[in-house]
Amino acid sequence: MNCWLIKSEPETFSYEDLERDGITMWDGVRNYAARNNLRAMQVGDQALFYHSLSDKAIVGICTVAKAFYPDPTAEKGDWSVVDMVPLKRLNRALSLAEIKSDPKLQQLPLIRNSRLSVMPVSREEFDYILWLTETSL
DNA sequence: GCCAACGTTGGC
DNA sequence: GCCAACGTTGGC
Helix, strand or coil, X not given: CCEEEEEXXXXXXXXXXXXXXXXXXXXXXXXXXXXXXXXXXXCCCEEEEEXXXXXXXXXXXXXXXXXXXXXXXXXXXXXXEEEEEEEEEEEEEEEHHHHHHCHHHCCCHHHHCCCCCEEEECHHHHHHHHHHHHCCC
């Protein structure tokens, strides 16, 4: 299993929306690096769900339910989507500020390239983030 | 193929 | 609202 981090503006599509819908087609990716990451996802891979802009925090985990297929919302170009289902909400949100201040998380593309919307996360980082959110501040 | 100009994303 | 970072476009 590989681990990922996906970003969404909560005003557009939040983790709560994903829980309500039960499954979602992760569409609209229009960046080649992000698309290639989408295409590398396999069924069962887990992804951290990050709220950008107004929230700026990792709030939950979702699971890849269907591997990549053509993005039906793309009018032109070679774009892909995957299907995601919610797995669980984190005990507490992990804020960007906390991520930035943690020496163990400095390698996250979230910090190094704030504009990438789909990125790989190492197993160590993934497990560490889960452990962090099981503990209180 | 290079690079300047422009557009978009997202943090602050 | 501003600006930095990055990606894309288009002229040469």
